[in-house]
Amino acid sequence: MGGKHQSNKEMSVWQSMGYTIKTIWHADKGCIIYTFYKNCTEEVFNAFFFVYMTKAIYACINDRAPYSELVKLIVFFCSLHIIIHLASAGHAYYIRLKTPKVYRYIFDKVITKATAIELTRYEEPDFYNKFSRALDECLNKAMDGLANLAQSLGLILAVFCAIGIIATVDPWLILFIFPPVIGSLICGDKENKMHFELRKMETPDRRVTDYVKRVFYEKKYAGEIRLYGIRNILFKKHIESYKNRYAINVKYRKKIALYQFLNAVVFFGLTYFSSYMYITFVIKATGTSRIGAYVAMLSAIGFVSWQVKEAVQKSIEAGKYCLYMNNLKDFLEYESDKAYKGDKKIEGVLGDIEFSHVSFTYEGAKSPVIKDLSLFIKRGERIALVGENGAGKTTLIKLLMGLYPITEGEIKANGCNINEFEPEDYHEHFGTVFQDLQIFALPLSENVLMRAPETEEERELVVDALIKAQFGDKLATLEKGIDTMVTKEFDDQGFVCSGGQAQKIAIARVFAKNPDIVILDEPSSALDPIAEYNMYNNMLQVSEGKTVFFISHRLSSARIADKIYFLEHGQIKESGTHDELMALDGSYAAMFRLQAKNYQESGRGEVVLHA
Secondary structure (H helix, E strand, O other): OOOOOOOOOOOOHHHHHHHHHHHHHHHOHHHHHHHHHHHHHHHHHHHHHHHHHHHHHHHHHHOOOOHHHHHHHHHHHHHHHHHHHHHHHHHHHHHHHHHHHHHHHHHHHHHHHHHHOOHHHHHOHHHHHHHHHHHHHHHHHHHHHHHHHHHHHHHHHHHHHHHHHHHHHOHHHHHHHHHHHHHHHHHHHHHHHHHHHHHHHHHHHHHHHHHHHHHHHOHHHHHHHHHOOHHHHHHHHHHHHHHHHHHHHHHHHHHHHHHHHHHHHHHHHHHHHHHHHHHHHHHHHHOOOOHHHHHHHHHHHHHHHHHHHHHHHHHHHHHHHHHOHHHHHHHHOOOOOOOOOOOEOOOOOOOOEEEEEEEEOOOOOOOOOEEEEEEEEOOOOEEEEEEOOOOOHHHHHHHHOOOOOOOEEEEEEOOEEHHHEOHHHHHOOEEEEOOOOOOOOOEHHHHHHOOOOOOHHHHHHHHHHHHHOOOHHHHOOOOOHHHOEEOOOOOOOOEOOOHHHHHHHHHHHHHHHOOOEEEEEOOOOOOOHHHHHHHHHHHHHHOOOOEEEEEOOOOOHHHHOOEEEEEEOOEEEEEEOHHHHHHHOOHHHHHHHHHHOOEEEOOOOOEEEOO
């Protein structure tokens, strides 16, 4: 079975930081340069301002240095602070301006990859977990990771500057800085991993809570929720998922709290206690002549310890955010054994189609949905696929369009294996209406063309397609015509279409596209039998010379097909014209007669409801 995920080793914290920077760099180089410049200059300035100014003030008091020199130093630092503040304001504006660009870059990469993965993956919970983490988390974490990483580097530079100043007073004081550094690195690394593991363990239950929330606010679920007791089941799932998340949080938060306690109490307590004891000993041993400098260094050691703690904490935060980029990397490196890899262009039209011993089994299924199926379809044939639910009709169509990877056998078009064709070019030759068709919160014209019309001819094409799809009567009542917004999600004046109207809009897409192969997969289930029959006739008239596949549970529509294939358990049980299959008196004939009890045929050949 194709679609096997090639699992890669997770990146370390440092590798994930590098991957984050690389990703943002490709999106916008200015974000990287400006963020590191801003944070480094800001933190280095703070170090000099706090440590050097403290030393200068004590020197002025203790050594009776000229007061005018201190004033000059204060004016210099204040002027420099104003300049740095302006640069920070400019950085904030730039980041707000460019953040959507970075998000769009990551979003495009994820969506582009998602559209290249076969549809069978979408039916696997693990795939959705990866998709959710790659899309939802990485979009929000990349910039947060950059900001914390840049600030951490700035704090580290500030620490080195402060240490340099402290060393001019007493080099031995530097030794008291090591405990918080070591403690923060050890405890911080553990805490970082706990945060990432916590988020990872929460993902399945968070998806459940998000799903329940979406069900309750989306209109399409409102009727069933009000009429049936399903809401109690949903509430139960919501509560269970929250309980699971609570238990997971309790487990990991206890460990995180322990590491935070050890870091704060043991390492930082040790630093302050030992440094105070040392400075007290030095002052008592050497006298009070340097008491000002050493008292200033006590504040400096406190500043350095705090900066070290903040630097490590910011690096922990950066690592925590950047580790989420594992999800992005994991998703983008997802590979399929039999995914499309061809680059061949289709010259002219897509003609004859051949299925040769094709089999397909869903991941985890015990038996194939399509089993050793072979058939040959000439260009321009009108093919009806009929059979019970689960017979494999829709799956067969999705295999033809390359949406599912074939387990065994091959499908050829124009004599070539369809995997040799470039996917987007191959898909362009199909016009399809699925049974689970979707309508978008966009203008009617864009719902038909699936893009914005650019010329008056394209607008006329939309109108013509809607009329052919039997939407003309409704179109005449819309004040804005094809510019009418479909749904009221973004426009109170939007048009809310019924199920039948939605199907007509989707059918209009096929008329507008004018493809080589037309596929109608139960597109008329919301239409009455007369509308369905007329729709198929319209479709066949404008599809003269094109290959047409249609799937319908109403076998009265199959009569207009050149050939009917009756599928059962993934195999072709019967094939032929309507008259041939009726004469065969097999499964097709039995199903047709069962449905015929509800319909009768008029003298004009139209199918009408039986009185």
